[in-house]
Amino acid sequence: LAKTTQPISMDSYEGQEVNITCSHNNIATNDYITWYQQFPSQGPRFIIQGYKTKVTNEVASLFIPADRKSSTLSLPRVSLSDTAVYYCLVVLLSGGYNKLIFGAGTRLAVHP
């Protein structure tokens, strides 16, 4: 399972775009990159998943360069409610179940 490295914490202000980068140098060919968001006193929530290039949904965008050794989660125009811990995971999608290994995550604080 590929190990991921993220910044421990980030600060931003309302209305700004936030980019959180994750390093996964040992990612394998069949691994996908997945991001989760966790608010206090709640379980993590799936945000977005991708294999390469760019993926966008209603919540975020995920940018993955050609070598796939890193990825960037982009949150457009953050609000106070985006204050949370964001986890980057590398997951092998084998058709069976996936054992998810969570790293330390990035604690994002959005200020007024």
Add this chain to the structure above:
Amino acid sequence: SAVISQKPSRDICQRGTSLTIQCQVDSQVTMMFWYRQQPGQSLTLIATANQGSEATYESGFVIDKFPISRPNLTFSTLTVSNMSPEDSSIYLCSVQGARGEAFFGQGTRLTVV
């Protein structure tokens, strides 16, 4: 998506006692996962529970301490046995969707005194 309900949402227990946490899913799933999240820390996988077979435990977790039941495809329990203050954590139940994305319950916040 899957909706997961955990009971209890929180509890305060005396050391040496045991607590059983229930996890109910609104759809049938093959695998259910139990995680622990210690205060201020990330999630650690305790075990994977497959219906009809014994759970598979991760390194550092043993069945005697964390027995798991999986009686059917929508339900599982995790028991924290012979509790000590070091077991104070949030315990989370999880299942996975068709794309491999994980869904989590709201967690059970356990405090051992």
